[in-house]
Amino acid sequence: MSDASAPHAWCEATPALGEPMLALVRRLFPICRSITGNGVRETLRIVGEVVPLTMHEVASGTRVLDWTIPKEWNIRDGYIADARGNRVVDFRANNLHVVGYSTPVRARMPLDQLQSHLYSLPEQPDLIPYRTSYYEQRWGFCLSHRQRLALAPGDYDVVIDSTLTDGGLSYGECVLRGTSDEEVLFYTHTCHPSLANDNLSGIVVCAYLARLLGSVEHRYTYRFVFGPGTIGSLAWLSRHQEHLPKIRHGLVAVLLGDRAGLRYKQSRQGDHVIDRVVARVLRQTGRPHTIEPFSPYGYDERQFGSPGFNLPVGRLSRSAEEGYPEYHTSADTPVMIAAEALSESLRACVEVCATLESDACYVNTRPFGEPQLGRYGLYRKAGGDALPDRERALLWVLNYSDGDHSLIDIAERSGLTMRAVCGAADDLVAAGLLVPRS
Secondary structure, three states: OOOOOHHHHHHHHOHHHHHHHHHHHHHHOOOOOOOOOHHHHHHHHHHOOOOOOEEEEEEOOOEEOOEEOOOEEEEEEEEEEOOOOOEEEEOOOOHHHEOEOOOOEEEEEEHHHHHHHEEOOOOOOOOOEOOEOOOOOOOOEEOOHHHHHHOOOOEEEEEEEEEEEOOEEEEEEEEEOOOOOOEEEEEEEOOOOOOHHHHHHHHHHHHHHHHHHOOOOOOOEEEEEEEOOOHHHHHHHHHOOOOHHHEEEEEEEOOOOOOOOEEEEOOOOOOOHHHHHHHHHHHHOOOOEEEEOOOOOOOOHHHHOOOOOOOOEEEEEOOOOOOOOOOOEOOOOHHHOOHHHHHHHHHHHHHHHHHHHHOOEEEEOOOOOOOOHHHHOOOOOOOOOOOOHHHHHHHHHHHHOEEEEEHHHHHHHHOOOHHHHHHHHHHHHHOOOEEEOO
16 A cells, blocks of 8 residues: 555444344344355355355365265254144254254154253253254254253144255355455354344444455455355365465454454464454454464464464454354344444454554655755654654654564554554555665
Protein backbone atom coordinates (compact mmCIF):
# COMPACT_ATOMS: atom_id res chain seq x y z
CA MET A 1 0.00 0.00 0.00
CA SER A 2 1.37 3.41 -0.90
CA ASP A 3 -0.54 4.99 1.97
CA ALA A 4 0.33 3.06 5.14
CA SER A 5 -2.58 4.48 7.12
CA ALA A 6 -5.28 3.89 4.48
CA PRO A 7 -6.31 0.35 5.52
CA HIS A 8 -7.33 1.55 8.97
CA ALA A 9 -10.24 3.41 7.35
CA TRP A 10 -11.78 -0.01 6.58
CA CYS A 11 -12.93 -0.26 10.19
CA GLU A 12 -15.39 2.59 9.72
CA ALA A 13 -17.64 0.35 7.58
CA THR A 14 -18.18 -2.41 10.15
CA PRO A 15 -20.50 -1.13 12.94
CA ALA A 16 -23.67 -1.34 10.82
CA LEU A 17 -23.19 -5.01 9.92
CA GLY A 18 -24.20 -6.62 13.22
CA GLU A 19 -27.89 -6.94 12.37
CA PRO A 20 -27.35 -8.41 8.86
CA MET A 21 -24.92 -10.93 10.36
CA LEU A 22 -27.43 -11.89 13.04
CA ALA A 23 -30.14 -12.26 10.38
CA LEU A 24 -27.87 -14.66 8.49
CA VAL A 25 -27.31 -16.68 11.68
CA ARG A 26 -31.08 -17.01 12.07
CA ARG A 27 -31.50 -18.08 8.46
CA LEU A 28 -28.79 -20.77 8.69
CA PHE A 29 -29.79 -22.04 12.11
CA PRO A 30 -32.50 -24.60 11.13
CA ILE A 31 -30.24 -26.44 8.65
CA CYS A 32 -28.92 -29.84 9.76
CA ARG A 33 -25.19 -29.82 9.05
CA SER A 34 -22.54 -32.47 9.58
CA ILE A 35 -19.04 -33.10 8.25
CA THR A 36 -20.60 -34.10 4.90
CA GLY A 37 -23.97 -33.93 3.27
CA ASN A 38 -26.60 -31.71 1.74
CA GLY A 39 -26.94 -29.52 4.83
CA VAL A 40 -23.35 -28.35 4.37
CA ARG A 41 -23.97 -27.68 0.68
CA GLU A 42 -27.11 -25.67 1.44
CA THR A 43 -25.21 -23.66 4.05
CA LEU A 44 -22.42 -22.87 1.58
CA ARG A 45 -24.97 -21.94 -1.10
CA ILE A 46 -26.53 -19.36 1.25
CA VAL A 47 -23.13 -18.01 2.33
CA GLY A 48 -22.40 -17.68 -1.39
CA GLU A 49 -25.13 -15.05 -1.57
CA VAL A 50 -22.97 -12.84 0.67
CA VAL A 51 -19.59 -13.55 -0.90
CA PRO A 52 -18.75 -15.64 -4.00
CA LEU A 53 -17.59 -19.15 -3.09
CA THR A 54 -15.88 -21.81 -5.15
CA MET A 55 -17.27 -25.19 -4.13
CA HIS A 56 -14.98 -28.19 -3.74
CA GLU A 57 -15.85 -31.86 -3.26
CA VAL A 58 -13.48 -34.50 -1.89
CA ALA A 59 -14.77 -37.99 -2.66
CA SER A 60 -15.52 -40.54 0.04
CA GLY A 61 -12.60 -42.91 0.46
CA THR A 62 -10.01 -40.26 -0.44
CA ARG A 63 -6.92 -40.42 1.73
CA VAL A 64 -6.14 -37.05 3.33
CA LEU A 65 -2.89 -37.28 5.27
CA ASP A 66 -3.51 -39.95 7.95
CA TRP A 67 -7.30 -39.80 7.57
CA THR A 68 -9.87 -41.02 5.04
CA ILE A 69 -12.93 -39.08 3.89
CA PRO A 70 -15.92 -41.01 5.26
CA LYS A 71 -19.12 -41.87 3.47
CA GLU A 72 -21.54 -39.03 3.01
CA TRP A 73 -24.31 -38.80 5.60
CA ASN A 74 -27.76 -37.41 4.99
CA ILE A 75 -30.87 -37.64 7.14
CA ARG A 76 -34.55 -37.12 6.37
CA ASP A 77 -36.23 -38.02 9.64
CA GLY A 78 -35.75 -39.65 13.02
CA TYR A 79 -37.96 -40.29 16.01
CA ILE A 80 -38.84 -42.39 19.02
CA ALA A 81 -42.58 -43.13 19.25
CA ASP A 82 -44.50 -44.63 22.16
CA ALA A 83 -47.09 -47.42 21.94
CA ARG A 84 -49.79 -44.91 20.91
CA GLY A 85 -47.65 -43.58 18.04
CA ASN A 86 -46.79 -40.28 19.74
CA ARG A 87 -43.32 -39.01 18.88
CA VAL A 88 -41.68 -38.50 22.24
CA VAL A 89 -38.34 -37.60 20.59
CA ASP A 90 -38.53 -35.96 17.16
CA PHE A 91 -35.71 -34.92 14.81
CA ARG A 92 -38.10 -32.56 13.06
CA ALA A 93 -38.56 -30.62 16.30
CA ASN A 94 -34.80 -30.28 16.90
CA ASN A 95 -32.07 -31.77 14.72
CA LEU A 96 -29.84 -32.32 17.76
CA HIS A 97 -32.16 -35.17 18.76
CA VAL A 98 -30.35 -37.60 16.43
CA VAL A 99 -26.69 -38.43 17.05
CA GLY A 100 -24.76 -37.09 14.06
CA TYR A 101 -23.84 -39.77 11.51
CA SER A 102 -26.30 -42.28 12.99
CA THR A 103 -26.76 -45.36 10.84
CA PRO A 104 -30.31 -46.05 9.65
CA VAL A 105 -32.55 -48.02 11.98
CA ARG A 106 -36.18 -49.09 12.05
CA ALA A 107 -37.05 -51.25 15.03
CA ARG A 108 -39.26 -51.79 18.06
CA MET A 109 -37.57 -52.34 21.40
CA PRO A 110 -38.24 -52.11 25.12
CA LEU A 111 -37.08 -49.06 27.05
CA ASP A 112 -34.29 -50.90 28.87
CA GLN A 113 -32.74 -51.86 25.50
CA LEU A 114 -33.26 -48.36 24.10
CA GLN A 115 -31.47 -46.73 27.05
CA SER A 116 -28.02 -47.72 25.73
CA HIS A 117 -28.70 -45.57 22.66
CA LEU A 118 -29.81 -42.46 24.58
CA TYR A 119 -27.71 -39.45 25.61
CA SER A 120 -28.72 -36.75 28.08
CA LEU A 121 -27.21 -34.28 30.54
CA PRO A 122 -28.21 -34.93 34.17
CA GLU A 123 -26.44 -31.73 35.23
CA GLN A 124 -28.43 -29.69 32.63
CA PRO A 125 -31.74 -31.58 32.68
CA ASP A 126 -33.66 -29.28 30.32
CA LEU A 127 -31.08 -29.22 27.51
CA ILE A 128 -30.49 -31.57 24.58
CA PRO A 129 -26.81 -32.47 24.12
CA TYR A 130 -25.00 -32.49 20.76
CA ARG A 131 -23.31 -35.82 20.04
CA THR A 132 -21.71 -37.39 16.96
CA SER A 133 -20.27 -40.70 15.78
CA TYR A 134 -18.42 -39.90 12.58
CA TYR A 135 -15.96 -42.77 12.41
CA GLU A 136 -17.76 -45.58 14.27
CA GLN A 137 -21.00 -46.89 12.84
CA ARG A 138 -23.73 -46.70 15.48
CA TRP A 139 -26.98 -44.87 16.10
CA GLY A 140 -28.45 -42.90 18.93
CA PHE A 141 -30.75 -40.17 20.16
CA CYS A 142 -30.12 -37.12 22.32
CA LEU A 143 -32.82 -35.75 24.58
CA SER A 144 -33.19 -33.68 27.68
CA HIS A 145 -32.65 -35.58 30.90
CA ARG A 146 -36.13 -34.55 32.00
CA GLN A 147 -37.54 -36.16 28.85
CA ARG A 148 -35.51 -39.27 29.48
CA LEU A 149 -36.75 -39.67 33.04
CA ALA A 150 -40.33 -39.28 31.81
CA LEU A 151 -40.11 -42.26 29.44
CA ALA A 152 -42.48 -44.94 30.69
CA PRO A 153 -41.54 -48.63 30.63
CA GLY A 154 -42.72 -50.41 27.52
CA ASP A 155 -41.94 -50.84 23.85
CA TYR A 156 -40.95 -47.95 21.57
CA ASP A 157 -40.74 -47.61 17.79
CA VAL A 158 -37.32 -46.30 16.80
CA VAL A 159 -36.72 -44.82 13.33
CA ILE A 160 -33.71 -43.07 11.85
CA ASP A 161 -34.22 -42.44 8.14
CA SER A 162 -30.63 -41.71 7.15
CA THR A 163 -28.16 -42.77 4.46
CA LEU A 164 -24.43 -43.41 4.45
CA THR A 165 -23.31 -43.57 0.83
CA ASP A 166 -20.32 -42.88 -1.35
CA GLY A 167 -20.42 -39.15 -1.87
CA GLY A 168 -18.11 -36.37 -0.83
CA LEU A 169 -16.97 -33.80 1.68
CA SER A 170 -17.84 -30.25 0.67
CA TYR A 171 -15.98 -27.05 1.44
CA GLY A 172 -16.22 -23.54 0.07
CA GLU A 173 -13.37 -21.19 -0.72
CA CYS A 174 -13.20 -17.49 -1.44
CA VAL A 175 -9.87 -16.16 -2.68
CA LEU A 176 -9.44 -12.38 -2.89
CA ARG A 177 -6.33 -11.64 -4.94
CA GLY A 178 -4.06 -8.85 -3.79
CA THR A 179 -1.06 -7.18 -5.37
CA SER A 180 1.07 -9.87 -3.71
CA ASP A 181 0.62 -13.64 -3.79
CA GLU A 182 1.49 -13.80 -0.07
CA GLU A 183 -1.62 -15.03 1.71
CA VAL A 184 -3.66 -14.45 4.85
CA LEU A 185 -5.79 -17.50 5.63
CA PHE A 186 -9.13 -17.53 7.48
CA TYR A 187 -10.70 -20.89 8.34
CA THR A 188 -14.11 -21.45 9.92
CA HIS A 189 -15.93 -24.73 10.49
CA THR A 190 -19.28 -25.57 8.92
CA CYS A 191 -20.01 -29.00 10.43
CA HIS A 192 -22.31 -28.25 13.37
CA PRO A 193 -26.10 -28.54 13.06
CA SER A 194 -28.40 -26.09 14.87
CA LEU A 195 -25.76 -24.46 17.07
CA ALA A 196 -25.57 -20.69 16.71
CA ASN A 197 -22.40 -19.55 18.46
CA ASP A 198 -20.59 -22.76 17.52
CA ASN A 199 -20.21 -22.01 14.75
CA LEU A 200 -22.67 -19.97 12.72
CA SER A 201 -21.09 -16.92 14.35
CA GLY A 202 -17.69 -17.72 12.84
CA ILE A 203 -19.25 -18.43 9.44
CA VAL A 204 -21.09 -15.10 9.24
CA VAL A 205 -18.13 -13.05 10.51
CA CYS A 206 -15.88 -14.62 7.86
CA ALA A 207 -18.51 -14.10 5.16
CA TYR A 208 -18.91 -10.41 5.91
CA LEU A 209 -15.17 -9.91 6.38
CA ALA A 210 -14.60 -11.40 2.93
CA ARG A 211 -17.31 -9.17 1.47
CA LEU A 212 -15.72 -6.08 3.00
CA LEU A 213 -12.19 -6.99 1.86
CA GLY A 214 -13.53 -7.71 -1.60
CA SER A 215 -14.58 -4.08 -1.91
CA VAL A 216 -11.18 -2.50 -1.13
CA GLU A 217 -7.66 -2.64 -2.50
CA HIS A 218 -5.23 -4.79 -0.55
CA ARG A 219 -1.68 -6.04 -0.75
CA TYR A 220 -2.16 -9.55 0.62
CA THR A 221 -4.19 -12.27 -1.04
CA TYR A 222 -6.94 -13.33 1.38
CA ARG A 223 -8.12 -16.94 1.37
CA PHE A 224 -11.32 -17.84 3.24
CA VAL A 225 -12.09 -21.52 3.72
CA PHE A 226 -15.51 -22.67 4.96
CA GLY A 227 -15.18 -26.37 5.79
CA PRO A 228 -15.94 -29.02 8.39
CA GLY A 229 -13.86 -29.21 11.53
CA THR A 230 -10.75 -31.42 11.62
CA ILE A 231 -11.40 -33.55 8.53
CA GLY A 232 -12.07 -30.39 6.49
CA SER A 233 -8.85 -28.61 7.38
CA LEU A 234 -6.93 -31.86 6.91
CA ALA A 235 -8.49 -32.27 3.45
CA TRP A 236 -7.65 -28.68 2.57
CA LEU A 237 -4.06 -29.03 3.79
CA SER A 238 -3.55 -32.25 1.85
CA ARG A 239 -4.91 -30.72 -1.38
CA HIS A 240 -3.21 -27.30 -1.15
CA GLN A 241 0.33 -28.06 -0.09
CA GLU A 242 1.68 -25.93 -2.94
CA HIS A 243 -0.05 -22.93 -1.36
CA LEU A 244 1.32 -23.42 2.15
CA PRO A 245 4.64 -21.56 1.64
CA LYS A 246 2.61 -18.50 0.63
CA ILE A 247 0.68 -18.33 3.91
CA ARG A 248 2.18 -15.54 5.99
CA HIS A 249 -0.59 -15.22 8.60
CA GLY A 250 -3.81 -16.99 9.50
CA LEU A 251 -6.76 -17.13 11.88
CA VAL A 252 -9.30 -19.78 12.75
CA ALA A 253 -12.54 -17.89 13.44
CA VAL A 254 -15.00 -19.52 15.88
CA LEU A 255 -17.44 -18.70 18.71
CA LEU A 256 -17.60 -15.01 17.82
CA GLY A 257 -21.19 -14.10 18.71
CA ASP A 258 -21.56 -14.50 22.47
CA ARG A 259 -21.12 -11.74 25.02
CA ALA A 260 -17.77 -12.82 26.47
CA GLY A 261 -14.66 -10.73 25.81
CA LEU A 262 -12.55 -11.49 22.77
CA ARG A 263 -10.04 -14.31 23.21
CA TYR A 264 -6.95 -15.09 21.15
CA LYS A 265 -5.16 -18.41 21.13
CA GLN A 266 -1.63 -17.98 19.85
CA SER A 267 -0.16 -19.87 16.93
CA ARG A 268 2.17 -22.74 17.67
CA GLN A 269 5.06 -20.33 17.12
CA GLY A 270 3.74 -18.02 19.82
CA ASP A 271 5.66 -14.90 18.80
CA HIS A 272 4.82 -14.67 15.12
CA VAL A 273 3.66 -11.37 13.64
CA ILE A 274 0.02 -12.54 13.71
CA ASP A 275 0.34 -13.22 17.45
CA ARG A 276 1.75 -9.74 18.08
CA VAL A 277 -0.80 -8.03 15.85
CA VAL A 278 -3.88 -9.68 17.36
CA ALA A 279 -2.63 -9.05 20.90
CA ARG A 280 -2.09 -5.40 20.00
CA VAL A 281 -5.51 -5.03 18.38
CA LEU A 282 -7.26 -6.54 21.39
CA ARG A 283 -5.26 -4.42 23.80
CA GLN A 284 -6.16 -1.25 21.95
CA THR A 285 -9.89 -1.96 22.19
CA GLY A 286 -9.59 -1.12 25.89
CA ARG A 287 -12.03 -3.94 26.63
CA PRO A 288 -11.43 -7.12 28.65
CA HIS A 289 -9.79 -9.81 26.55
CA THR A 290 -7.70 -12.94 26.92
CA ILE A 291 -4.47 -14.12 25.29
CA GLU A 292 -3.71 -17.80 25.74
CA PRO A 293 -0.82 -19.96 24.52
CA PHE A 294 -1.13 -22.58 21.84
CA SER A 295 -2.22 -26.06 22.84
CA PRO A 296 -2.84 -29.12 20.64
CA TYR A 297 -6.51 -29.17 21.66
CA GLY A 298 -9.36 -27.13 20.28
CA TYR A 299 -10.39 -26.35 16.74
CA ASP A 300 -8.58 -26.40 13.40
CA GLU A 301 -5.65 -24.30 14.62
CA ARG A 302 -4.18 -27.58 15.88
CA GLN A 303 -4.11 -28.96 12.31
CA PHE A 304 -2.47 -25.86 10.83
CA GLY A 305 -0.11 -25.86 13.83
CA SER A 306 0.85 -29.52 13.64
CA PRO A 307 4.67 -29.81 13.62
CA GLY A 308 4.97 -30.79 9.97
CA PHE A 309 3.09 -27.67 8.83
CA ASN A 310 3.75 -25.25 11.73
CA LEU A 311 1.81 -22.51 9.99
CA PRO A 312 1.39 -19.12 11.72
CA VAL A 313 -2.32 -19.61 12.37
CA GLY A 314 -3.92 -18.52 15.65
CA ARG A 315 -7.53 -18.67 16.75
CA LEU A 316 -9.89 -15.79 17.46
CA SER A 317 -13.04 -16.42 19.51
CA ARG A 318 -15.00 -14.92 22.34
CA SER A 319 -15.65 -17.81 24.71
CA ALA A 320 -13.30 -20.77 24.67
CA GLU A 321 -14.50 -24.20 23.61
CA GLU A 322 -16.57 -25.65 26.47
CA GLY A 323 -16.32 -22.19 28.01
CA TYR A 324 -20.03 -21.37 28.29
CA PRO A 325 -22.97 -23.37 29.69
CA GLU A 326 -24.79 -23.53 26.36
CA TYR A 327 -21.82 -25.12 24.55
CA HIS A 328 -22.84 -28.16 22.47
CA THR A 329 -26.43 -28.06 23.71
CA SER A 330 -29.83 -27.02 22.46
CA ALA A 331 -29.39 -23.73 24.35
CA ASP A 332 -26.85 -22.53 21.77
CA THR A 333 -29.51 -20.71 19.76
CA PRO A 334 -29.57 -17.30 18.04
CA VAL A 335 -30.95 -15.87 21.29
CA MET A 336 -27.47 -16.04 22.83
CA ILE A 337 -25.93 -14.20 19.86
CA ALA A 338 -25.61 -10.40 20.11
CA ALA A 339 -25.46 -8.18 17.03
CA GLU A 340 -23.01 -5.88 18.81
CA ALA A 341 -20.75 -8.87 19.63
CA LEU A 342 -20.72 -9.91 15.97
CA SER A 343 -19.86 -6.33 15.01
CA GLU A 344 -17.04 -6.13 17.54
CA SER A 345 -15.66 -9.48 16.34
CA LEU A 346 -15.79 -8.29 12.74
CA ARG A 347 -14.11 -4.99 13.64
CA ALA A 348 -11.30 -6.87 15.39
CA CYS A 349 -10.75 -9.01 12.28
CA VAL A 350 -10.78 -5.93 10.06
CA GLU A 351 -8.30 -4.17 12.34
CA VAL A 352 -6.01 -7.21 12.24
CA CYS A 353 -6.11 -7.18 8.43
CA ALA A 354 -5.58 -3.41 8.32
CA THR A 355 -2.55 -3.70 10.60
CA LEU A 356 -1.05 -6.50 8.51
CA GLU A 357 -1.66 -4.45 5.35
CA SER A 358 -0.05 -1.35 6.87
CA ASP A 359 3.08 -3.04 8.11
CA ALA A 360 6.23 -2.28 6.14
CA CYS A 361 9.91 -1.56 6.58
CA TYR A 362 11.31 1.85 5.63
CA VAL A 363 14.73 3.44 5.43
CA ASN A 364 15.48 6.93 6.79
CA THR A 365 17.01 9.07 4.04
CA ARG A 366 18.56 11.44 6.62
CA PRO A 367 19.91 8.97 9.20
CA PHE A 368 22.80 11.09 10.51
CA GLY A 369 21.24 13.11 13.26
CA GLU A 370 17.65 14.20 13.52
CA PRO A 371 16.28 16.00 10.45
CA GLN A 372 15.06 19.54 10.95
CA LEU A 373 11.40 18.63 10.73
CA GLY A 374 10.20 22.24 10.70
CA ARG A 375 11.94 22.68 7.35
CA TYR A 376 9.64 19.97 5.96
CA GLY A 377 6.48 21.38 7.52
CA LEU A 378 6.34 18.51 10.02
CA TYR A 379 7.05 20.30 13.29
CA ARG A 380 5.05 22.83 15.30
CA LYS A 381 6.17 26.42 14.99
CA ALA A 382 6.50 27.11 18.73
CA GLY A 383 8.50 24.75 20.95
CA GLY A 384 8.96 24.26 24.67
CA ASP A 385 5.75 22.46 25.58
CA ALA A 386 5.14 18.72 25.76
CA LEU A 387 5.74 16.79 22.57
CA PRO A 388 2.44 15.98 20.77
CA ASP A 389 1.80 12.35 19.83
CA ARG A 390 2.09 13.17 16.13
CA GLU A 391 5.60 14.54 16.51
CA ARG A 392 6.51 11.77 18.93
CA ALA A 393 5.45 9.28 16.23
CA LEU A 394 7.54 11.10 13.62
CA LEU A 395 10.65 10.82 15.78
CA TRP A 396 10.08 7.15 16.59
CA VAL A 397 9.52 6.25 12.94
CA LEU A 398 12.57 8.19 11.82
CA ASN A 399 14.81 6.65 14.46
CA TYR A 400 13.85 3.03 13.86
CA SER A 401 13.40 3.14 10.10
CA ASP A 402 16.73 1.46 9.51
CA GLY A 403 15.48 -1.25 7.17
CA ASP A 404 15.37 -3.81 9.98
CA HIS A 405 12.40 -2.61 12.05
CA SER A 406 8.85 -2.73 10.72
CA LEU A 407 6.07 -0.32 11.61
CA ILE A 408 4.65 -2.97 13.95
CA ASP A 409 8.04 -3.14 15.68
CA ILE A 410 8.02 0.64 16.07
CA ALA A 411 4.46 0.70 17.42
CA GLU A 412 5.34 -1.94 20.01
CA ARG A 413 8.52 -0.17 21.12
CA SER A 414 6.94 3.27 21.28
CA GLY A 415 3.59 2.35 22.81
CA LEU A 416 1.91 4.45 20.12
CA THR A 417 -1.07 3.25 18.12
CA MET A 418 -0.52 1.65 14.75
CA ARG A 419 -2.61 4.40 13.20
CA ALA A 420 -0.28 7.07 14.61
CA VAL A 421 2.83 5.23 13.43
CA CYS A 422 1.38 4.64 9.96
CA GLY A 423 0.28 8.28 9.69
CA ALA A 424 3.79 9.42 10.61
CA ALA A 425 5.27 7.10 7.98
CA ASP A 426 2.94 8.54 5.35
CA ASP A 427 3.99 12.09 6.23
CA LEU A 428 7.68 11.22 6.22
CA VAL A 429 7.44 9.45 2.86
CA ALA A 430 5.64 12.50 1.42
CA ALA A 431 8.44 14.73 2.75
CA GLY A 432 11.14 12.53 1.19
CA LEU A 433 12.53 11.52 4.58
CA LEU A 434 11.57 7.82 4.26
CA VAL A 435 11.71 5.35 1.40
CA PRO A 436 10.46 1.76 1.38
CA ARG A 437 13.15 -0.83 2.04
CA SER A 438 14.15 -2.34 -1.28
